[in-house]
Amino acid sequence: MRFGVVVFPGTSGEADCYHVLKEVMGSEVDYIWHQSIKFEKEYDCIILPGGFSHGDYLRAGSIAHFAPIMEQVKKFAQNGGLVLGIGNGFQILTEAGLLPGAFLRNKDLKFICKEVYVRVENNETPFTNNYEQGQVINIPIAHGEGSYFCDEETLEELRANNQIVLRYSSSTGEIKENYNPNGSIDNIASIINKEGNVLGMMPHPERCAEKILGNDLGKYFFTSIVKWLDGGANHGK
Amino acid sequence: MYKALVYVTLKPSILDPQGNAVQVGLNSLGFDNVKDVRIGKYLEVTLEAEDKASALAQTEEMCKKLLANPVIENYRFDLMEV
Numbered sequence: 001m002r003f004g005v006v007v008f009p010g011t012s013g014e015a016d017c018y019h020v021l022k023e024v025m026g027s028e029v030d031y032i033w034h035q036s037i038k039f040e041k042e043y044d045c046i047i048l049p050g051g052f053s054h055g056d057y058l059r060a061g062s063i064a065h066f067a068p069i070m071e072q073v074k075k076f077a078q079n080g081g082l083v084l085g086i087g088n089g090f091q092i093l094t095e096a097g098l099l100p101g102a103f104l105r106n107k108d109l110k111f112i113c114k115e116v117y118v119r120v121e122n123n124e125t126p127f128t129n130n131y132e133q134g135q136v137i138n139i140p141i142a143h144g145e146g147s148y149f150c151d152e153e154t155l156e157e158l159r160a161n162n163q164i165v166l167r168y169s170s171s172t173g174e175i176k177e178n179y180n181p182n183g184s185i186d187n188i189a190s191i192i193n194k195e196g197n198v199l200g201m202m203p204h205p206e207r208c209a210e211k212i213l214g215n216d217l218g219k220y221f222f223t224s225i226v227k228w229l230d231g232g233a234n235h236g237k
Numbered sequence: 238m239y240k241a242l243v244y245v246t247l248k249p250s251i252l253d254p255q256g257n258a259v260q261v262g263l264n265s266l267g268f269d270n271v272k273d274v275r276i277g278k279y280l281e282v283t284l285e286a287e288d289k290a291s292a293l294a295q296t297e298e299m300c301k302k303l304l305a306n307p308v309i310e311n312y313r314f315d316l317m318e319v
Contacts, residue, residue: 058278059306066303095306102308104247107254149251149309183252 001229002028004043006073006089008064009034013050013086016206021047024209025222034067044229045082046073048089050142050204060103060145061091070096082126082225083198087143090190090200099193099200100158101150107183111144115215116181118189118203119169122162125192126228127199130220136173137217139203141181141189146202148184148191158191166190166201239284239292243314245305246277280304283319292316 003021007014014031021029030041034053053064064070070092077083077098085093093099106112115138120131131137150158158164166189168180180187182202190201205218247253253275260274282299286292296314305312 058303062303062306094308100308102306104251104309105254107252109254109258151308183254 001044001226002030002041004030004032004039004041004046006032006034006046006048006069008051008053008067008092010053010055011049011051011088013088013204013206016204017047017049017086020206020209020219020222024219025226027226032069034064034069036072037068039072039076043076043081045084045225046076048073048083048085048092049206050087050089053088053092056088056145059091059095061088061093061095064088064092065095074098077193077198080195080197082229084127084221084225085198085200086204086206087141087146087202090202091145093198093200098198099191100154101148101191103145104147104149104183105145106143106147106181111142112146112181113140113142114181115140115208116189116203117169117171117173117179118166119173119175120165121167122165122192124162125165125196125199125224127192127221127224128165129228130224134173136169136171138171138208138215139205139218140207141203142207143182143202146182146184148182148188148202150185155186158188161194163191163194164188165192165199166203238319239286239289239316240319241280241282241284241292241296241299241314241316243280243282243296243300243304243312244277245280245300245310245312247275248309248311251309289316289318 167187205221208215208218256274263271300312
């Protein structure tokens, strides 16, 4: 099983993703430079990690989304390959049109770096099948432009197709505006595309995937992917 | 050569916390009459083009493809020969 971690200038979360995949999951993993015009190897899952690609100039993810490698990522996704965008990776996926919506600056204008609670709204995805439906997990967020926005019509569609995967909540799973750290519409922290193979999430599971860090609840996103791929599903090849 | 002056603004339906913060600042400076502030982006794009029509079409495409995100933003631009 081989993972590819895409690196743009300004990406900062790639080493954490690489470490978790290699050392915690025991998988094969490569960095893929954004200027690459093709994948050198066959991949089972592509990860767009967090950070500040191209300095987040103009809008977060706006310049990264047409990097040469993104053509390959789009093709890979269209063929059913698993794509996971974390933080800035989520922003890039919306800018690239692989996920609906867009990001705005946090409602209180501050960069937020802390652990928050999110509730698993859909555990029937390749990325969340090792969680319980409705499970509440604490997980770090770190972003300045994390307020997810989409129009009413898109929101209805996301709800109808069960595409909302994580929502900001209380420790007991209550969904209210006070538990919404950044002003995201409907407390959305993560969505998946209609086809179910491209997921974006603002929280950082790679930063809480080992007991030594005091929290390993993020690990199950990665074990979910491995379990799903082991099940012989379409690998996007 | 042409120069496009591009204005990118948040759609009216989008909350602008930056604008709100500036409005509060202006109010506390004594400008009680300030009722709303919206912050946008201003870009100056200098380009070579065959003629004005071509420069116009290209600027339009730039706005659509990169300079504005149609989910949250509107754009308009003025074009001049330089």
